[in-house]
Amino acid sequence: PPTSRLSYFAGSAVSGGEPGVVESAQAYVRQGVLHAALRVQSAAEHAGAGTARAQELEGVAVGAYHSLVPLDDVARGHSVRGYGVPTTVFRAVRAGDGQLCCVRRIDGSLQVSESELLEAARPWASVEHPALVRLHEAFCSAELGRAGAPRPYFVHEYYGGSVTVESAFFVSMGEGAPAEGSLWHLCCQLVGLLWAVHGCGLACHGLEPARLLLTAGERVRLNGSGVCDLTRTDARGLHERQGDDIASLGRLLRMLACRSPAAGGEAALARSLEQMRASFSAELTALVEVLGSSPPPQIGDVVTRISARLMDQTISAHAHADALVQAYRQESESSRIVRLLMKLGFVNERPEFDGDPAWSETGDRYLLKLFRDAVFHAVDEEGAPVVSYAHVLSALNKLDIGADEHVLLHGRDEHGSRMVVSYRDLRQLVESAFAELVSAQQAAAGHATHPGRVAGGAAVGATHSHFGLRPGAGATVGGERSMGGALPTRLSTGAVTHHAPHAGGQAAVADTDSS
Secondary structure, eight states: OOHHHHHHHHTHHHHSSSOOHHHHHHHHHHTSHHHHHHHHHHHHHHTTTTSHHHHHTTTOOBTTEEEEEEOSOTTTOOOOTTTSSOEEEEEEEETTTOOEEEEEEEOTTOOOOHHHHHHHHGGGTTOOOTTBOOEEEEEEESSSSGGGOOEEEEEEEOOTTOEEHHIIIIIOOOSOOOOHHHHHHHHHHHHHHHHHHHHTTOOOSOOOGGGEEEETTTEEEEOOTTHHHHHOOOOSOHHHHHHHHHHHHHHHHHHHHHTOGGGGSGGGHHHHHHHHHHHSOHHHHHHHHHHTSSSOOOHHHHHHHTHHHHHHHHHHHHHHHHHHHHHHHHHHHHHHHHHHHHHHHHHTTOGGGTTOGGGSTTSTHHHHHHHHHHHHSOBOTTSOBOOOHHHHHHHHHHHHHTOSOEEEEEOSSTTOOEEEEEHHHHHHHHHHHHHHHHHHHHHHHTTOOOOOOOGGGOOOOSSEEEEESSSOOSOEETTEEOOSSOOOOEEETTEEEEEEEOGGGOEEEEEEEOO
């Protein structure tokens, strides 16, 4: 193969310059890019709650969604970009499971019935694609409408820290045009999206920069599925609307390559292609020219034309997946240790069990206290503290797997007693002691269910009509359906069902295996 192709796969091993596809995927994880992107996403999930606009909505709920935080750019005001009518977007917490969602309200003078809303939303309910922001549900509600008039709402997946292509490239003009590799990466993702959507007998109503979200990992996703089916009246047939999707991809590539929204106009086609020939490859320029032809090609013809680039993207995705699996293995090791430490912390030295022989200085739990001392309170021959991460991790890993190896424990009594016990026996002690604690908690709670709640104590609104597009909204814990608030904790042998605080005071439920 040509040297350029070798450089793509082998990278610096051949060219001595840019890393190859596998090197790039590994660097994405090892150099902290992934962790940085996740931190940005986490920060975005909690941002804006203290602003004046968010405080005005405190205690307000719409449907089953509360803790509303406006996401629109106030400086730019309401516009009809992307959807044909003004819309207002909120980040919200779903009362059923504490999940963050993006709630979009349709504003303006558009008046629609519930049946029209459901007709527009229903076809998109089952469409799932990595380049599509999934539609969860659609409903009508008067809770935030003006003069009590019910307004249509669409609820989509929320991606913290994402920005629109419009904001990234056309509002802030500080950077130059994207590199050609980035344009191919974006193009292949959107071609895959059109292939899937058109195969479902639907049309995207154009790939406009205001509707395209850029998320972590150089991913692009089409936002607002189902909204344009409601807000835009298009008497053309499906074939013509799908052809407009293809043409809109060409317009998008011209705008990005020339870094100008005006480059997407039909009058600027010739001038845009001339500018692209001076800066980009003949392959990319020819593709954009074909996409701008009349009539536009079918999506199958576009897939055939960029098949080599799609293969490159497939290989890159596989390398990226391998790097993520390796990163997950490392994080999984850490999470197992954390779960074990939490169990030990729950079990050791419970003050309410001081009079219980099973928890006393002579009971079995005494061994767990001595093991804690051996791991974290060890001293050397001269009595100096031993601070060794390797010692701690080695001991906890052996305890986690229940190794047959034995450990010497030093007693706290004045006689300096010593005990030899296996890690397998210690693990059984941890599990049985923790199980007793959970049983005691459940017995005290009486397996009480917790009603749903929304911020400020407002009841989940009863003034809306609702059509769920995604079954199973609530999480099931210990046989009970969670509706927000505090969740019970349940233990079975080797597995823990636990909860952690999430946005808006709701509980996020996760099943994890401690084996």
